[in-house]
Amino acid sequence: MIGQEHVWAAGDVTGIAPYTHTANYQARLIVHNMLHSADAQRTSDYRAIPRAVYTDPPVASVGLTERRARELGLQLVAASFDLTTLARAHVDDVRYGRLRLLVDPAQSVVYGASIVGPHADSLIGIGTLAIQARLSLETLEELVAPFPSWGEAYALLVRSLSRPRKDPPILTEPQPNSLVTTPPS
């Protein structure tokens, strides 16, 4: 944030997302802009500053909340995923946890993510990257997470969104180029 020319501010004093990681981000921008010419200046982007509460279970979120999306007049869809359905929940005997995404199906992007459950503060990193880089829902859907891990939740949630799907046709007779071969009779 620039107050006056040659006066720079970073951290809580800016009144923006008062977290250590925001202060670090703003400090990096300031140092970059101090050392570079006018045509190489970078501007701040606060769309994907994560918020975490280190409770048990931890809670974390990033991007827009549903209330803020309504205030902005955005037509977004909210969808939740029960983390206890993951294999990892069985392995760790975890009986709580939810991932919620706020998505724009038309643009196929994520606007917000929130998590309550184990490692929520780390798991929010995937949502943060999705918003920051404007990853498409298709990319998130294809994300291959290790099994069994909490990271599987994102792809499974996106797959559960009611989007048009085409089921493959049921094969009734041998198809050309089929990998299935029949032994000679």
Ligand SMILES: Cc1cc2nc3c(=O)[nH]c(=O)nc-3n(C[C@H](O)[C@H](O)[C@H](O)COP(=O)(O)OP(=O)(O)OC[C@H]3O[C@@H](n4cnc5c(N)ncnc54)[C@H](O)[C@@H]3O)c2cc1C
């Ligand atoms: C209890 C608590 C828990 C928190 N937990 C988290 C957390 O888990 N994660 C997270 O991201 N954020 C957390 N925060 C917020 C985080 O601490 C701040 O957002 C972050 O420290 C802001 O960095 P800053 O450099 O703006 O300010 P500060 O870290 O407060 O640094 C300001 C410095 O300026 C010094 N100073 C003040 N006045 C003067 C003066 N007149 N002359 C010289 N020096 C002066 C102060 O002594 C201080 O060292 C927490 C805050 C609190 C209060």
